Amino acid sequence: MNTTMQAIHVTQIGRPEVLTPVTILRPTPKAREALIKLTYSSVNFNDFMERTDYFRHEGDQLREVPFILGNEGVGVVEELGADVYQVKVGDRVGFVMHGAQSYAEYATLPAERLIPIPQDVPDDVAASMLVTGMTTQILLHEYRPVESGTTVLITAGTSGIGTLLIKWASKLGATTIATVSSATKIPVVRDYGAAHIIDVSTQNLTEEVKLITNGKGVELALDAVGGEGFEKVFNSLGVRGVAVPYGIVGGKYSPFDLLSLVDRSRIVAGLLFFDFVRTREELLRRAEAVFDAYRKGWIEPQIANILPLSQAAEAHRLLEAKSRIGKLLLKP
Numbered sequence: 432m433n434t435t436m437q438a439i440h441v442t443q444i445g446r447p448e449v450l451t452p453v454t455i456l457r458p459t460p461k462a463r464e465a466l467i468k469l470t471y472s473s474v475n476f477n478d479f480m481e482r483t484d485y486f487r488h489e490g491d492q493l494r495e496v497p498f499i500l501g502n503e504g505v506g507v508v509e510e511l512g513a514d515v516y517q518v519k520v521g522d523r524v525g526f527v528m529h530g531a532q533s534y535a536e537y538a539t540l541p542a543e544r545l546i547p548i549p550q551d552v553p554d555d556v557a558a559s560m561l562v563t564g565m566t567t568q569i570l571l572h573e574y575r576p577v578e579s580g581t582t583v584l585i586t587a588g589t590s591g592i593g594t595l596l597i598k599w600a601s602k603l604g605a606t607t608i609a610t611v612s613s614a615t616k617i618p619v620v621r622d623y624g625a626a627h628i629i630d631v632s633t634q635n636l637t638e639e640v641k642l643i644t645n646g647k648g649v650e651l652a653l654d655a656v657g658g659e660g661f662e663k664v665f666n667s668l669g670v671r672g673v674a675v676p677y678g679i680v681g682g683k684y685s686p687f688d689l690l691s692l693v694d695r696s697r698i699v700a701g702l703l704f705f706d707f708v709r710t711r712e713e714l715l716r717r718a719e720a721v722f723d724a725y726r727k728g729w730i731e732p733q734i735a736n737i738l739p740l741s742q743a744a745e746a747h748r749l750l751e752a753k754s755r756i757g758k759l760l761l762k763p
Contacts, residue, residue, distance in 0.1 A: 433457070437763065438535035439743040440497035444484045447747035450500075450534075452740070458539040460512035465542045467524065471558035471737075472533040473503035474746045474759035476680060482747065500743075501533030505548060505558040515542040517711075523548040525718075527562045529705065534743055536763040543711045546718045552725065559732040559758040560595065562704065564721030566677065567595040567730070569707045571603065574700055575651045575673045579604030582644060584667055586610045587655040587680065588620035588628070591758045595730045596653060597623040602729040608643055610636060610656075619756055623731075636660070640667040648672055648695070658682030668697045677702040733757030 436457040443449050460466045478500045480486065484493055505525040508518050518524055524545040532538055548557045570592075571577045583600050587593045588609030600607050601624035609625035611617055617628050629639045640649060648669030654661055658681030665674050672695065676684060692699065708714040724730045735757035738746050746759050 436536040437740060438499055438532075439740065441482055441500060442497050444482070444493050444496065447482075447744040447751075449482065450744040450747060451497075452743075453497075457537050460510055460515075460539045462513040463515060463542055464512040464539045465508050465515055465518055465524075465545060466510035467504075467506040467526070467538050467540060467545075468509045469504050469506040469533060469536060469538060469763045470554045471505045472501050472535070472740065472761040472763065473505075473558050473562070474743075474750055474761060475503060475562060476678065476750065477502060478534075479747065479750055499532035499534050501535070501538075502529055502531050503527045503558070503562050504531065504533035504538070505554045505561075506538075508545075509537070511542070512539075517542040518545050518547070523554065525557050525561050527565070527704070527708070534740065534761065536740070544714065546715065549722055552722055555734060555737065555760060556725065556732050558760055559591070559734050560721060560725065560730065561718065563591045563595055563732075563758065564724070564730060565708065565717040566592055566702070566704055567599055568717050568720050568724075569702065569704070570596060570653050570675060570677065571600055573707065574675050577603045577605045577651065581605040581651060582608070582647075582649045582669075584608045584610075584640060584649040584652040584664065585625075586653070586660075586664060587612075587678070588623075588625060589616045589733075589756045590655050590678075590680075591733065592655060592678075594619070594623050594733050594757070597625050598731060599724060599729050601626070602724075602727075608640060608649065616756065631660070636663040637666045644669065651675070653677065656681035657684050659685055661685070665691070665697070665699065668695065670695045671697070673698045673700060675700050675702055735759055737762055 508522045585596045608627040609620040610629045652674040654664045654676045655678035657679035737760045740763045
């Protein structure tokens with residue numbers, strides 16, 4: 432049996448070029464762990480933040496290198512450690528777990544965090560919608576439940592989560608307002624069912640929302656962009672409107688004046704994905720909701736590119752490109 436595997440090391444904190452293919456020892460599952468032979472490794476914005484040590488404060492030491500990126504993927508159970516009852520050898524499973532080290536041919540993971548993949552869900556589809564799909568489910572149901580008549584603002588409408596939000600919210604009967612960063616992306620969000628589209632490269636977000644809603648503002652604003660643009664998202668809220676900033680592709684959020692919440696009794700709420708899947712029961716419940724939405728045609732994962740594992744650096748260049756539409760996958 433071959434005891435080595437291919438993996439991607441982050442050799443230093445920096446640009447995509449630091450992602451280096453290496454041959455290392457294959458891991459062995461410990462008690463309550465399973466060895467997964469990966470069919471797809473998902474590429475997420477969080478990988479960019481880890482590669483660049485994005486949240487390091489001035490004066491802190493750089494993260495120790497080398498290390499392996501990857502928090503999401505799909506594969507087949509190849510070997511079990513002791514005391515594993517949740518899965519068996521040969522099962523198709525997915526996972527979303529911080530520190531999974533999935534930029535590799537194999538990964539060992541706690542069996543209780545593995546998600547069985549239904550037979551009617553292909554591997555590439557599952558790999559493209561586990562974290563995005565469950566995040567979408569959380570955003571649409573945990574803050575201000577979306578239903579017929581709800582007006583929802585969705586920024587970064589062509590992002591992996593953005594496309595799912597538009598379609599799922601529309602199927603729930605909501606009126607969706609999606610933003611794009613260029614006119615070339617307008618047809619994409621229109622195809623996904625956006626009722627209104629705002630091109631933020633040429634239009635003022637807050638003013639356009641006022642026009643669309645006859646001055647009322649939106650009931651729910653889901654912001655993947657962050658940065659200075661969040662002020663316009665916040666100002667698009669109506670009375671008792673809820674804003675959920677969940678991404679920072681546009682940069683870190685600016686300091687926020689809590690007194691501004693008093694105007695129109697607005698709410699700003701945060702989202703950390705792992706807080707909503709703390710137990711296995713909750714993890715599987717949210718995953719099944721995603722699979723069910725996929726079966727119904729309520730979500731349609733958009734895969735931008737599938738690249739060989741060895742081309743992880745190119746995947747990260749695409750990850751940072753604003754022209755990209757959809758999810759990036761690596762194939763070991």
